[in-house]
Amino acid sequence: MKRGKLFYVSRFFVRLGIGRWTANVPVPEGPAVYVCSHSDLAGPLATLCWLPFAPRPWVLHVFLDRESCRRQYRDYTFSRRFGMPEPLAALTAWAASEYVSALMRSMGAIPVYRGTAKLGATFRESLDALEAGECVLIFPDVEYTSRSGGIGEVYDGFLLLERLWRKRSDRPLDFIPLRLDVAGRTVTAGRPVRFDPAAPWKAELVRVREALRAEINAGAGTDTGIQSFS
DSSP, X not given: OOOXXXXXXXXXXXXXXXXXXXEEOOOOSSOEEEXXXXXXXXXXXXXXXXXXXXXXXXXXXXXXXXXXXXXXXXXXXXXXXXXXXXXXHHHHHHHHHHHHHHHHHHTTOEEEOTTSTTHHHHHHHHHHHHHTTOOEEEOOBSSTTOOSSSOOSBOOXXXXXXXXXXXXXXXXXXXXXXXXXXXXXXXXXXXXXXXXXXXOHHXXXXXXXHHHHHHHHHTOOSOOOOBOOO
């Protein structure tokens, strides 16, 4: 998918603002889903600005539509989270929502319809991207405002991509953990994890989820071995 001009212009200015990060992340050779901690905004900013390729990030669907984005900012982000007075939160939300929703579309964000009947659209668009040779980037933290660089409890529904992918392709799907070192300003790829198609799904779901969490938290980014079950 071709990224829009707004993405590249915004990336230029955000890079100036956050400074240079080092991304020790090779370009994927096959279909890959990257998994990273949100770490408040450090994860999305570092990866989307400094990875040597342009992934398709999963983004909550409200941020791709201007009106939904405005309500989210007004009713939660600026008011409840940042503590702005209601009139100021409403004004700031109105000003920010047009730009943010346009930017999400420009970067090729995949809308995540969490907890709704439209969630299937999220998976279909993700699979289409993988089939087209693109990669997907997911921040599955439950506690996304933590700034530790590591990851705690995660939403693991994204791992269903594995089962759906196997209905489309015989190629293995890599889930690649990304480790953030906020102090050192680095993003490092950990060992890719693959599902064992011969093992029970529920057991594999737990194994892969915990392997990804361990890699993210341990920062094992220099080991290029693959936990492979293709």
